[in-house]
Amino acid sequence: MEFFLEIILNLVGLLVGLVIGTISYIGFKNTASPTLFRLSIAFFAIGIGFGILAAGFILDDFIFKTGDINRGISTLGVATQVVGYWFIAFSHTIRTFFPKSRYFRSIGAIPLFLVSFNYVENILRAVSFILLVYGAIETMLSYIQGRKKSTLFVAVGLGLLGFGEFIGWYSFVFPETVLYVTSIIVKIAGLISVGIPVSKIPLRKISFDENL
């Protein structure tokens, strides 16, 4: 059941990432906007990251049959996603997030290593969580300024992805509970929420508007 949900989650992530990435790239080609270029890199990376994870789960399900995804593949998938989340956060000017003082910066870095020193994958997941929370907060602030519903969907989506990651950590502490499945379902809901605004964008060539 969990394996099946993981495959669904990662395929949804692949789809949402590639669709938003493609639309952003079309926007970049039409307007040469650096924001849209960063957004396209971000969502292509997120989509490819989910795709790598999906491939890992599918390979294990049909070929290796070990009952768990290959650690190397999952680390590669998570690392690719982190690149995407970083680009989203960077678009919101990430430098305003980190404290300027070297002392506070070192304090801020400690929990990452305390929580997950053993696995590179867990460190990357911790970084993902921070970037997602940052992206969600910044997008929520934009919603408060503009009161645009679709911005709220993106903010909630990023927040749910971060929350899903957070619940996923607890499933390490309490294995064999409903937490792991919950985290996957929350992440799927987050991806769908992020993808909602895209439904308004036509995937055809931008044509000249006679009313302009």
Next chain:
Amino acid sequence: MAEHRTQMKIVGEILDTATQEIDEYEGTTITHIIRNANISHGRLSRILNNLVSQGLLEQVTSKRSYRYKTSPSGREFLAAYKTFREFSDDFGLTI
């Protein structure tokens, strides 16, 4: 606090203004663009030269002064700009 406008946003506002026809003449005056796009004359001149050289704006010679109107490719750019401005707004970002 005044909102920071990106170069892209300023270009969008200039093209948008230059699509309007303010009187019987073709195109829009520099004064009208300055008022609508809220930009200094010096900076506007540089951007106008750039937009004309890229073919997004057309310079029309009027009686005593130059007027500017958005070219067909400028209108296409403007349509794309408006679509993707909405899209980037959805992500809380400025195009």
